[in-house]
Amino acid sequence: MTLPALGDLAVGQEVARRTLTVDRARLVRYAGASGDFNPIHWNERFATEVGLPGVIAHGMWTMGAASSVVSDWLGDPGATLDYQTRFARTVPVPDPGQAEVEVVAVVGALDPESTTGRIDLTVTCDGTRVLAKCQALVRLS
Amino acid sequence: MAVNPEFAGRVYPPNEPYEVGRVKLREFAEAVGATHPTHTDPAAARALGYPDVIAPPTFAVVVAQRAEAQLIQDPAAGIDFSRVVHADERFVHHRPIHAGDRLTTVLHVDAITERAGLSMITTRCVISSETGEPVASVSSTLAVRGEDA
Numbered sequence: 001m002t003l004p005a006l007g008d009l010a011v012g013q014e015v016a017r018r019t020l021t022v023d024r025a026r027l028v029r030y031a032g033a034s035g036d037f038n039p040i041h042w043n044e045r046f047a048t049e050v051g052l053p054g055v056i057a058h059g060m061w062t063m064g065a066a067s068s069v070v071s072d073w074l075g076d077p078g079a080t081l082d083y084q085t086r087f088a089r090t091v092p093v094p095d096p097g098q099a100e101v102e103v104v105a106v107v108g109a110l111d112p113e114s115t116t117g118r119i120d121l122t123v124t125c126d127g128t129r130v131l132a133k134c135q136a137l138v139r140l141s
Numbered sequence: 142m143a144v145n146p147e148f149a150g151r152v153y154p155p156n157e158p159y160e161v162g163r164v165k166l167r168e169f170a171e172a173v174g175a176t177h178p179t180h181t182d183p184a185a186a187r188a189l190g191y192p193d194v195i196a197p198p199t200f201a202v203v204v205a206q207r208a209e210a211q212l213i214q215d216p217a218a219g220i221d222f223s224r225v226v227h228a229d230e231r232f233v234h235h236r237p238i239h240a241g242d243r244l245t246t247v248l249h250v251d252a253i254t255e256r257a258g259l260s261m262i263t264t265r266c267v268i269s270s271e272t273g274e275p276v277a278s279v280s281s282t283l284a285v286r287g288e289d290a
Contacts, residue, residue: 033172034203050223059227064173064199076189077177080198084231
């Protein structure tokens with residue numbers, strides 16, 4: 001397995017795009033897997049009592065799911081060296097139904113010296129950016 | 142009760158090791174839709190040069206959370222978790238976390254600041270292997286809404 005070659009990439013180039021779906025069952029699963037049992041992610045009554053429109057996705061679910069899009073493009077999840085975001089907006093998750101989160105990954109910068117690249121992720125829900133300054137520094141070949 | 146600014150600058154002693162298991166990594170990978178075989182198939186992970194299945198990049202939050210609890214669950218810190226919003230998160234990986242790792246974490250409280258009715262708490266979890274090898278650093282900022290916000 002070879003990582004994407006730096007020489008084949010250009011700043012501004014889109015390298016991956018995926019629409020992720022999230023429903024309440026997914027949030028319960030993430031709560032269990034991550035140990036984040038904050039009731040705003042599974043309890044409608046609690047969420048509305050604290051002023052939210054309803055149950056919202058864990059920001060860390062959104063961040064984690066978006067990173068998989070980059071990992072699949074790289075072919076090696078261990079090639080992500082640095083990954084950061086600000087949580088700009090919440091992702092309300094309806095019941096019944098599901099929310100859709102769109103992830104678009106674009107080359108933000110390339111560094112031939114270290115053979116790394118910065119991948120900038122645009123992560124939106126209903127056309128609104130939910131993650132801000134979402135960037136992954138990745139190893140290339 | 143407001144967040145206690147005296148906790149800023151505090152560095153906690155290394156916590157009890159977290160032992161990374163294959164089943165836990167599979168469970169976490171499935172939850173975030175990380176379908177790459179290096180998370181679940183030891184042979185696929187070894188083919189890429191890893192000793193065992195590896196964690197998705199954000200799994201380190203699970204390890205960090207245990208250390209952050211030392212601050213968040215301390216009544217003296219005054220953090221009302223029902224008023225907490227996650228503001229930002231950053232992972233720096235020196236190498237991927239893999240099954241079989243025994244990881245200790247040192248929690249640093251880098252800053253506690255007040256801004257427009259919000260208390261901003263920035264923590265940094267420095268995660269190392271049992272032998273002291275640096276593995277990852279997880280930085281996180283929580284915003285705590287004040288009583289009247």
